[in-house]
Amino acid sequence: MDPYKQLDFxxxxxxxxxxxxxxxDAVRTWVSERFLPLVQAHYEAGTFPMExxxxxxxxxxxxxxxxEEYGCAGxxxxxxxxxxxxxxxxxxxxxxxxxxxxxxxxxxxxxxxxEEQKREWLPKLASGQAxxxxxxxxxxxxxxxxxxxxxxxKDGDGYVLNGRKMWxxxxxxxxxxxxxxxxxxxxRGFVVPCDLPGFSAPEQKHKFSLRASVTSELVLEDVRVPAxxxxxxxxxxxxxxxxxxxxxxxxAWGATGAAEAxxxxxxxxxxxxxxxxxxxxxMQLAQKKLADMATQITLGQLMxxxxxRLKDEGxxxxxxxxxxxxxxxxxxxxxxxxxxxxxGANGISLEFHTGRHMCNLxxxxxxxxxxxxxxxxxxxxxxxxxxxx
Amino acid sequence: xKIVACIxxxxxxxxxxxxxxxxxxxxxxxxxxxxxxxxEIAVEEAIKTKEAKGGxxxxxxxxxxxxxxxxxxxxxxxxxxxxxLVDEDWMNRDCRATAKALASKLTEMGxxxxxxxxxxxxxxxxxxxxxxxxxxxxxxxxxxxELEVGDGEATAKxxxxxxxxxxxxxxxxxxxxxxxxxxxxxAGLKGIMAAKKKPLEEAACEAADNQAQVLSLVLPxxxxxGRVIGEGADAVPALIDALRNEAQVL
Numbered sequence: 001m002d003p004y005k006q007l008d009f010x011x012x013x014x015x016x017x018x019x020x021x022x023x024x025d026a027v028r029t030w031v032s033e034r035f036l037p038l039v040q041a042h043y044e045a046g047t048f049p050m051e052x053x054x055x056x057x058x059x060x061x062x063x064x065x066x067x068e069e070y071g072c073a074g075x076x077x078x079x080x081x082x083x084x085x086x087x088x089x090x091x092x093x094x095x096x097x098x099x100x101x102x103x104x105x106x107x108x109x110x111x112x113x114x115e116e117q118k119r120e121w122l123p124k125l126a127s128g129q130a131x132x133x134x135x136x137x138x139x140x141x142x143x144x145x146x147x148x149x150x151x152x153x154k155d156g157d158g159y160v161l162n163g164r165k166m167w168x169x170x171x172x173x174x175x176x177x178x179x180x181x182x183x184x185x186x187x188r189g190f191v192v193p194c195d196l197p198g199f200s201a202p203e204q205k206h207k208f209s210l211r212a213s214v215t216s217e218l219v220l221e222d223v224r225v226p227a228x229x230x231x232x233x234x235x236x237x238x239x240x241x242x243x244x245x246x247x248x249x250x251x252a253w254g255a256t257g258a259a260e261a262x263x264x265x266x267x268x269x270x271x272x273x274x275x276x277x278x279x280x281x282x283m284q285l286a287q288k289k290l291a292d293m294a295t296q297i298t299l300g301q302l303m304x305x306x307x308x309r310l311k312d313e314g315x316x317x318x319x320x321x322x323x324x325x326x327x328x329x330x331x332x333x334x335x336x337x338x339x340x341x342x343x344g345a346n347g348i349s350l351e352f353h354t355g356r357h358m359c360n361l362x363x364x365x366x367x368x369x370x371x372x373x374x375x376x377x378x379x380x381x382x383x384x385x386x387x388x389x
Numbered sequence: 390x391k392i393v394a395c396i397x398x399x400x401x402x403x404x405x406x407x408x409x410x411x412x413x414x415x416x417x418x419x420x421x422x423x424x425x426x427x428x429e430i431a432v433e434e435a436i437k438t439k440e441a442k443g444g445x446x447x448x449x450x451x452x453x454x455x456x457x458x459x460x461x462x463x464x465x466x467x468x469x470x471x472x473x474l475v476d477e478d479w480m481n482r483d484c485r486a487t488a489k490a491l492a493s494k495l496t497e498m499g500x501x502x503x504x505x506x507x508x509x510x511x512x513x514x515x516x517x518x519x520x521x522x523x524x525x526x527x528x529x530x531x532x533x534x535e536l537e538v539g540d541g542e543a544t545a546k547x548x549x550x551x552x553x554x555x556x557x558x559x560x561x562x563x564x565x566x567x568x569x570x571x572x573x574x575x576a577g578l579k580g581i582m583a584a585k586k587k588p589l590e591e592a593a594c595e596a597a598d599n600q601a602q603v604l605s606l607v608l609p610x611x612x613x614x615g616r617v618i619g620e621g622a623d624a625v626p627a628l629i630d631a632l633r634n635e636a637q638v639l
Contacts, residue, residue, distance in 0.1 A: 005403065018458050019581060022465065026576045060578030073578040083578075 004032055004089075006260050009298045015305055016078065023079045027086040030059055035090045040350050042212040046205065048093060049212070050173065057128030061087070061098050063106035070110065070122035078308035081253035085304075088254030089261045092360035093213030095254040100169045101125060103247035105132030108178055108189060112231035112239060117191055121176060130175040133201075135165035135218045136240045142167075143373050144388075145180070145187075146237050150220065152183040152190065152230075159183070159230065161190065161198075161223040167367070171201035171216025179220065180240045189231040189239050198223040209363040211356075245318045248368050249311060252324035256300045258361060259332035262354045263293045266339035269346070280342065289342060293335045300328045319381035326374035333361040390444030393500040394435035394468065395491060395521075396428040398452045398459050398479075399511040406608060413603045414481055424459045427506025430566040433573040435504045436467040438538050444501075445469040449494060451487055451594055452479045465576035465584040472498070474594035480511075483599040488520035490596040495525065502543075502560055507532050507567045518565035528558035531565040 034055060042049050056062065065080040066072035088095035106125050109117055124130035141147040150163025161181055177192045194201065198221040203214060231239065267290060270281035280286050307324050310316040336358035340347040348355055365371050380386045401421040409416040435446045448463040448471040450456050460471040474490055476482060495503060508515035522529030535546035544557045548567055618627045633639040
């Protein structure tokens, strides 16, 4: 077992089954031994460690909660959540890679795809032979995806796609894209191989956040796909939004991992660092920070345990996911900022992990539904009145 | 070939040692456990041997029932099943009692090749492997860093203080595994799911009484604080003097 000690103030360890703890420990050890030694260099270079993709596949993290018959691990949703938590303890870019592959590419193929689409793509995506991306957001349409301008037109026995997508994780390194486009004014999903003529995915550079992650535009210029590329049944925004619920569930878990990583670093540092003749952790202001973080992280952990069990029971709602994503990412960002401060000047060095987490979380609080949009989703749920219409 | 990897469940490396009220044992309240480091190498070698030569691998341990997590983690890496010889006092069992119980079960299982770690990372005895081989009247090669298993025999390289020794043994044999023999694989998530379906037997442990009795257990004294001898080149003579006469390392 890895020496990394996760905060467990409310003794939640025995609330997880042996399998769930084994899955967590397997991913935790891999992240400590294989990922953390590399992340600083990749973050500085602005690259994702693609050399680790075969190991991630071998570990079984891609689409881990999908059935074994498609080459996946068939885990429950608590396990999937704990995987995200451990991956994001490493870096939000690592968790993003796995979230996109599993929740935004494999899940819609599994949930909406034809048997042919599932057989063609799921085993390849599970084994890392293929990488996928999810094209919903556009340059001018983020929080209101219904306004998208990407269009599909029926053309003989296939479709022709035109449009631009933006802020697409893994776009440049993908073999297949799930593209959402309007067909006769209605949002539809397409499984688009990235080597088709007219498809390009230039990388978006100059980010200060999620640097160890590939972010891209998707440019579709008369991309012709066969009739078999469309998801046959799912129509309207419900399609992409249900995918996002899957991914946000993983993000909410992941954010606790990032918060725990920062807390762990801040606690260790403040116990060792002496100021005015005693450890920083012995100062009242530092203890307030540690107490606040420990409390907020514990609340986040409790929320995720319950949400995971609800998802496994099949009763989780998208509003609950909104609450968890909104709360936990905001909580993680506040923890990262607090620990960055506690680390003093060291906090701006990439030799410490917290600054990297802090910059990453500025993306995580924005993508997959901004903090404000989730506020409105929760407000809608509790009041019954939608504020965004 | 019936291959068995014996593992020991040991306290995680970061636990704080605390002497129990009896002043003879450790207070294990709140301990987290892990598979002993060298035993992970033994499990890997057992699975590699199965993959190369066929057969099946069983994980064997003496422990409380709580060892299911550690045993299943080893099964998840590619073993075929596990056996826990249930002994609630496993932490305090001496090497002889442990070896006798293991040898008896290994005979019952029909083991032909047994892998163990060079030493368990808690008590540091490095004795159980050779003792098991002795009770079984088998060959034993310790501290193995390279192994080739043939038909009815094996060639092993072992680290000694004098250098690298190459040994050929006939099987059955006990091999104790050292760092460098292999790089233990990770338990994959599919393996963890598959491990749930593989047999994990809990058997009664008929361990002999301890022959070695622990009389007392005292933690090492806390390390004395460091001392700054001086600064710069002027302090070198005093430093050499301290190293020679106080620390006596020169």
